Structure formats: C-alpha cells, structure tokens
Amino acid sequence: AQSVSQHNHHVILSEAASLELGCNYSYGGTVNLFWYVQYPGQHLQLLLKYFSGDPLVKGIKGFEAEFIKSKFSFNLRKPSVQWSDTAEYFCAVNAGNYGQNFVFGPGTRLSVLP
C-alpha cells in the first residue's frame, strides 16, 4: 500500500518569506498527486494536482509544486507567503489500479507571522 510522508510538522515563517513544503510518497506505479489546504475552521480545499505532463504544476493563490519522479517527491512552493496562508497543508496520493485509494500525508501546519 502506498504511504505519504511530509517533512515538517510545523513551519513558522514571516510574511514575504519563501515557502517549500516537502512531500514524499512510496508507490511504484502511476500516481496522481495533490496538495490540499485546510484553513482554520474550514473544510479541505484543493490547491493543485498533478496527473501527467509538465511536472511543474501551478495552483491557486500563487502556489506551485514540482513532481520529481526519480525522488518520489511532490514539494509545494510559494515565493512569498502571506498571513492568510496560515493553514494546515496536506499532500495526498491517489494510486492503485482503480485509483480510488486516496492516502493523505500527516499534514504540515504553516504559521505565517504578520
């Protein structure tokens, strides 16, 4: 079964700092990769996804992620964070023959200081 790991449990940044959140997965076959965000008091929202094609994926709110197949990684980046980016970020993998098995990583809490 696939698993997903995220490098950091809690990241604290000042506004305008650059962000990179690490995500690695273990699965040898074809995968779909996602980053979800959960703002305080809100439900999960999709930030971006990778299915195929260009490994550099752009999402909403200035986020992007790069799929590096050889490293089984899908790191999330943003050049300049804002206070409103404070949230929990989840990497997720959808794999398997039928592709219904979503597995979430443990999450990274991002706190952006004003």
Next chain:
Amino acid sequence: DTEVTQTPKHLVMGMTNKKSLKCEQHMGHRAMYWYKQKAKKPPELMFVYSYEKLSINESVPSRFSPECPNSSLLNLHLHALQPEDSALYLCASSQVPREKLFFGSGTQLSVL
C-alpha cells in the same frame, strides 16, 4: 450547486445510541467517500462508494455501517460507538474516481 452537504453539523451520542450521519451532493458525482479526522490529524479514509457500490472498506469496525441509497446520498449509520470514535467525520465526493475531491464541512461527533 458545488456543495457537499452534511447533517447534522454536531452530534453528541451515548455509547448505546444509534444515530446516522447524512451526506448529499447534487453535482452528479459518482464516487463518494467517508473520512474520519481527529483533531490536528489528516483525514483517514473509511469507505468509498463508486457508482453506488461499496468499493473500499478500510478495515473499519462494524459499529460503523455505510449506506448509499442513491447516487446523491451517502449515510453512515452509527451503533454502539466508543469514546475514541469522537472525531470529525467528513464526506467527500468526486466526479469519478481519481478526480478532485469535494469535501463537506463535516459532522463533529462526540461519544460520551
């Protein structure tokens, strides 16, 4: 309508009670999911329904019983729960498997 609606939003129940959580979507999605989320943890998949058939059961105890009466509705029947079952229960749907998930706001369940 791009919402997944869950009711109730909050539920308190005793260990001998029987209750049901409801989830509804009108986006024409054919895959629906139940997730369980403990505080400050990522959601954990419980069940997946695909085209109204149960396709994944992630070794969930039998005190949780899912039901998919039609393509728009998903229920989770609860019976004889334990205090450790207290959590946020999230419903999600996707147009087809492997597609973007749309999550409901969840039902916050407390088992006393």
